[in-house]
Amino acid sequence: MTHRPDLIDPGRLAAEAPPAHHTFGPDVLAGIRERAELGRYPIRGWGARRAVPDFDDLLLLTASASRYPLEGYRERCDTRTVFGARRAARPVVLDIPITIAGMSFGSLSANAKEALGRAASMVGTSTTTGDGGMTPEERSASRTLVYQCLPSRYGFNPTDLRAADAVEIVLGQGAKPGGGGMLLGQKVGARVAGMRTLPEGVDQRSASRHPDWTGPDDLKIKIEEIREVTDWQIPVYVKVGATRVDHDVRLAVAAGADVVVVDGMQGGTGATQDAFIEHTGIPTLAAVRLAGDALADLGLTTDVGLIVSGGIRTGADVAKALALGADAVSLGVAPLVALGCNAPTYRRRPVPPPDSAPTGASDSAYVEVDVSAEYAALGTAPGHCVHCHTGRCPVGVTTQDDTLAARLDPVLGATRVANYLRALAMETTMLARACGKSDVHRLEPEDLVALTVEAAAMARVPLAGTDWIPGR
Amino acid sequence: MGELSGTTAVVDEARDEIVLDLAAMSTREANAALRSLPDGARARLDNPAGRHNLAVGLTRAVHVRIAGPAGYYVGGLGAAAEVDVDGPAGWGVGENLMSGTVRVRGAASQSAAASAHGGLVVVEGDASLRAGISLKGGQLAVAGDVGRSCAFLAQAGTILVGGDAGEALGDSLYEAVIYVAGRIRGLGTDARVEDLTEADVAAAGALAAAAGFDHVDPQNVTRVASVRSLYHFDTAHHGAY
Amino acid sequence: MCGIAGLHLKDHTYRERLGAMVAGMLRGVARRGPDSAGVAIHDDVPDVPDVPDVPGVPGVPGVPGVPGQAVPGVPAAPGAGLTVFREVGDPEEFAARIGLAGRAGVRALAHTRMATESAVTAAHCHPFVAGEERLCLVHNGSFANHATIRRRLAGLGIITETDNDSEVAAHWLAARRAAGDDLTTALRRLTTTFDGFFTLAVTTADSFAVVRDPIACKPAIIAETDHWVAVVSEYQALLGLPGLADAVVFEPEPEEVYLWAS
Numbered sequence: 002m003t004h005r006p007d008l009i010d011p012g013r014l015a016a017e018a019p020p021a022h023h024t025f026g027p028d029v030l031a032g033i034r035e036r037a038e039l040g041r042y043p044i045r046g047w048g049a050r051r052a053v054p055d056f057d058d059l060l061l062l063t064a065s066a067s068r069y070p071l072e073g074y075r076e077r078c079d080t081r082t083v084f085g086a087r088r089a090a091r092p093v094v095l096d097i098p099i100t101i102a103g104m105s106f107g108s109l110s111a112n113a114k115e116a117l118g119r120a121a122s123m124v125g126t127s128t129t130t131g132d133g134g135m136t137p138e139e140r141s142a143s144r145t146l147v148y149q150c151l152p153s154r155y156g157f158n159p160t161d162l163r164a165a166d167a168v169e170i171v172l173g174q175g176a177k178p179g180g181g182g183m184l185l186g187q188k189v190g191a192r193v194a195g196m197r198t199l200p201e202g203v204d205q206r207s208a209s210r211h212p213d214w215t216g217p218d219d220l221k222i223k224i225e226e227i228r229e230v231t232d233w234q235i236p237v238y239v240k241v242g243a244t245r246v247d248h249d250v251r252l253a254v255a256a257g258a259d260v261v262v263v264d265g266m267q268g269g270t271g272a273t274q275d276a277f278i279e280h281t282g283i284p285t286l287a288a289v290r291l292a293g294d295a296l297a298d299l300g301l302t303t304d305v306g307l308i309v310s311g312g313i314r315t316g317a318d319v320a321k322a323l324a325l326g327a328d329a330v331s332l333g334v335a336p337l338v339a340l341g342c343n344a345p346t347y348r349r350r351p352v353p354p355p356d357s358a359p360t361g362a363s364d365s366a367y368v369e370v371d372v373s374a375e376y377a378a379l380g381t382a383p384g385h386c387v388h389c390h391t392g393r394c395p396v397g398v399t400t401q402d403d404t405l406a407a408r409l410d411p412v413l414g415a416t417r418v419a420n421y422l423r424a425l426a427m428e429t430t431m432l433a434r435a436c437g438k439s440d441v442h443r444l445e446p447e448d449l450v451a452l453t454v455e456a457a458a459m460a461r462v463p464l465a466g467t468d469w470i471p472g473r
Numbered sequence: 474m475g476e477l478s479g480t481t482a483v484v485d486e487a488r489d490e491i492v493l494d495l496a497a498m499s500t501r502e503a504n505a506a507l508r509s510l511p512d513g514a515r516a517r518l519d520n521p522a523g524r525h526n527l528a529v530g531l532t533r534a535v536h537v538r539i540a541g542p543a544g545y546y547v548g549g550l551g552a553a554a555e556v557d558v559d560g561p562a563g564w565g566v567g568e569n570l571m572s573g574t575v576r577v578r579g580a581a582s583q584s585a586a587a588s589a590h591g592g593l594v595v596v597e598g599d600a601s602l603r604a605g606i607s608l609k610g611g612q613l614a615v616a617g618d619v620g621r622s623c624a625f626l627a628q629a630g631t632i633l634v635g636g637d638a639g640e641a642l643g644d645s646l647y648e649a650v651i652y653v654a655g656r657i658r659g660l661g662t663d664a665r666v667e668d669l670t671e672a673d674v675a676a677a678g679a680l681a682a683a684a685g686f687d688h689v690d691p692q693n694v695t696r697v698a699s700v701r702s703l704y705h706f707d708t709a710h711h712g713a714y
Numbered sequence: 715m716c717g718i719a720g721l722h723l724k725d726h727t728y729r730e731r732l733g734a735m736v737a738g739m740l741r742g743v744a745r746r747g748p749d750s751a752g753v754a755i756h757d758d759v760p761d762v763p764d765v766p767d768v769p770g771v772p773g774v775p776g777v778p779g780v781p782g783q784a785v786p787g788v789p790a791a792p793g794a795g796l797t798v799f800r801e802v803g804d805p806e807e808f809a810a811r812i813g814l815a816g817r818a819g820v821r822a823l824a825h826t827r828m829a830t831e832s833a834v835t836a837a838h839c840h841p842f843v844a845g846e847e848r849l850c851l852v853h854n855g856s857f858a859n860h861a862t863i864r865r866r867l868a869g870l871g872i873i874t875e876t877d878n879d880s881e882v883a884a885h886w887l888a889a890r891r892a893a894g895d896d897l898t899t900a901l902r903r904l905t906t907t908f909d910g911f912f913t914l915a916v917t918t919a920d921s922f923a924v925v926r927d928p929i930a931c932k933p934a935i936i937a938e939t940d941h942w943v944a945v946v947s948e949y950q951a952l953l954g955l956p957g958l959a960d961a962v963v964f965e966p967e968p969e970e971v972y973l974w975a976s
Binding site: 522523524542544561563564580582583599601602620621639 | 742933935963964965968
Binding site: 041197198203233 | 500501504505508525526529530532544545546549550551552564565568569571583584587588590603606607609610625626628629647648704705706
């Protein structure tokens with residue numbers, strides 16, 4: 002075949018930068034090579050990395066002349082959130098509407114789980130177990146602990162169930178709705194394997210359906226069983242990955258849920274197929290409005306709780322989610338970042354010389370150790386790392402390696418996560434007060450406008466400066 | 474029976490049994506009454522009429538006889554107790570059992586002994602699909618046949634099938650072991666027949682004895698266990714993922 | 715998701731008691747489907763147009779599922795009658811309202827619905843009735859590819875009345891019957907055409923059939939005596955049936971078609 006310079010001019014192509022969005026861009030080429038290398042789908046941690054409409058596309062209409070704000074620091078703005086009071090003898094009472102999502106011991110280190118439990122207790126909120134059961138450290142560190150009942154039933158037992166403050170029956174999660182959990186062999190160490198009754202080192206792929214029921218008609222019976230076993234003491238949550246949200250919320254309610262947890266597509270994971278993370282589910286922004294409207298349509302807004310999760314980062318996100326119908330939000334990735342995830346350094350308390358007297362140094366005294374080189378060894382860098390699945394987390398958050406796990410000090414970590422949660426709660430009340438609300442739960446969709454047509458359509462609020470809601 | 478005040482409990486003195494009439498009691502009242510019994514107590518539930526969630530979450534060494542058919546999850550999430558069902562049982566009999574025994578004097582529906590960590594589930598009739606699914610160390614003994622996908626994803630523990638096994642037996646097995654006295658219609662992905670050792674004969678014999686199966690000859694059972702080829706990702710098995 | 719019950723009389727011993735037997739079965743599956751309920755009753759006594767005695771419900775022969783209304787019976791075929799009632803609301807109150815316990819017949823389907831993806835209206839209630847022969851179908855479960863099959867049917871000029879997934883199966887079966895399949899063949903073909911979870915019970919003027927999907931994630935129990943055969947979602951729905959103690963009771967195998975013809 003003859004060369005056709007009129008069709009291909011290599012010199013010209015090399016001189017031009019590729020367009021930002023390109024069918025076969027550099028990421029796509031890398032993905033094809035990765036699949037060619039592995040012979041299977043790529044697996045990774047974290048959540049969606051693509052841009053989707055999110056809470057940044059909404060703005061709050063705070064008060065001025067037609068409405069009046071409440072004074073910050075002086076006039077009360079309630080954040081107390083109660084779940085399950087309709088049926089449970091011991092409802093869950095949270096001081097702030099911000100909770101910590103289910104993440105397994107296995108995916109996370111024991112220190113990370115303990116730090117999250119301590120932090121949640123410090124700010125009066127709940128934390129959640131994960132696929133693999135409840136550790137004693139986590140139970141004792143957590144004032145309010147939600148115990149997950151997952152399809153795998155790894156580590157699920159009636160003793161821990163009765164020791165929990167709520168049970169969350171997991172049908173799916175936002176990062177992989179319709180898929181099961183995953184934990185690669187390098188993280189299935191002796192303790193994790195023992196808790197899950199698995200051989201050490203297997204690539205664990207959890208079931209995606211529960212073993213003893215399928216469908217809301219049978220879930221109704223399952224929920225009654227769990228209420229019987231817990232003597233109707235604790236609330237029952239049902240968690241779904243955000244897909245067919247309107248149907249799923251209605252069915253969770255029909256089955257008897259006290260709280261519906263809806264996890265949007267930006268929700269994180271310790272390990273799953275990249276195709277799941279990027280290509281399934283709907284954005285949290287769209288999910289929260291659908292879920293809130295479903296409960297409102299059923300007339301159950303006050304009786305059934307709604308928790309949403311998936312990409313919540315700031316108090317502004319919290320305020321907007323509450324305005325769209327959530328009673329609380331749940332956070333996974335963000336508290337891990339507060340613990341040090343993706344930071345170039347980890348922090349440890351100084352080890353005093355053996356012969357020195359105790360200094361009484363506060364928790365805030367620490368030494369920073371740079372681990373950038375270890376990120377590089379994983380083929381990544383601080384700020385871009387999604388290598389949770391490898392178990393080689395340089396900052397000790399998502400690892401089962403003793404040396405790495407020891408880098409995360411649960412006390413120091415808890416302080417940072419608690420600081421972060423407090424800051425979020427303060428941002429939320431600040432914005433709620435500015436909207437004239439004496440309770441963060443009184444934020445409403447009418448307090449919002451959208452910056453983009455997409456967000457306006459998903460959240461069903463007007464495009465800013467107009468009274469136009471797409472589709473209305 | 475101060476603890477049972479407010480219920481319709483009576484005592485059958487001849488049998489030394491506390492009798493709870495479910496025709497006049499809610500499931501919640503009956504289960505609360507059972508949970509209040511001390512170790513060693515005996516109770517009988519009359520008129521169960523296929524009701525769900527009977528005798529779930531027990532924690533003491535009580536003996537509970539359910540005098541008729543039971544619905545879903547009978548004896549589920551239990552420990553230490555002995556639960557007898559005089560009739561068939563619905564889905565998930567003895568699900569997530571920790572210890573003790575659940576015995577069905579009839580057929581069991583789907584997912585018998587699902588995720589059971591310990592204890593023994595005995596089915597004196599046939600068991601339907603996915604018996605022993607996700608088994609985590611418990612024991613399941615079925616006198617008759619088991620349906621499709623018995624021991625699906627079973628992680629640990631022992632299953633004895635006194636009759637025939639349906640298709641996809643032992644699909645995606647981990648370390649659980651299955652003994653089948655009758656025929657096997659088909660094996661699931663990653664399951665295989667293995668040679669019977671002395672230890673297997675002893676294990677199958679002990680389980681048959683515990684279940685009270687005298688029709689099973691432990692020398693003449695087929696051992697099914699995991700090939701372990703799905704323990705790690707392998708391109709050759711992409712169809713199984 | 716739902717509760718289903720079906721009853722087929724092999725002889726006329728219980729013809730006068732059929733409604734009472736079905737009422738008990740419906741009660742046994744009521745908790746599985748609190749949204750709505752329906753029954754279809756076949757009788758083999760000719761020319762008995764059975765207009766339901768439901769207050770305020772006009773008879774609209776041949777128009778199943780007028781929202782909020784029961785559907786009166788229409789003759790299904792010479793020598794056979796079919797009466798269908800479908801209503802939103804509590805199944806037990808429904809049974810009382812239509813006087814189910816007093817009705818005679820030779821074959822019946824009953825359904826209680828927990829709506830999954832389509833609306834709760836009378837038109838969305840089971841049993842669905844389709845085709846020339848007035849084939850009736852009840853479904854416990856959900857289909858995963860009904861939209862595509864609905865479009866294919868539409869291409870053949872077969873238009874479903876609602877967006878309900880189960881209705882598609884009824885019309886698809888009727889289309890297969892019209893194309894010449896016997897009921898067993900049509901149901902066997904259904905198991906390889908429809909994705910999702912299903913226990914289906916189907917009746918025609920002379921047949922009663924049960925089939926489940928290959929994974930069989932929804933419950934099903936069949937009981938059979940010399941006089942009748944019944945299918946239910948839960949065992950407790952069988953308990954009032956005469957002669958149950960002597961019945962052969964089993965769970966239908968996945969993908970197997972079970973059929974009884976009169």
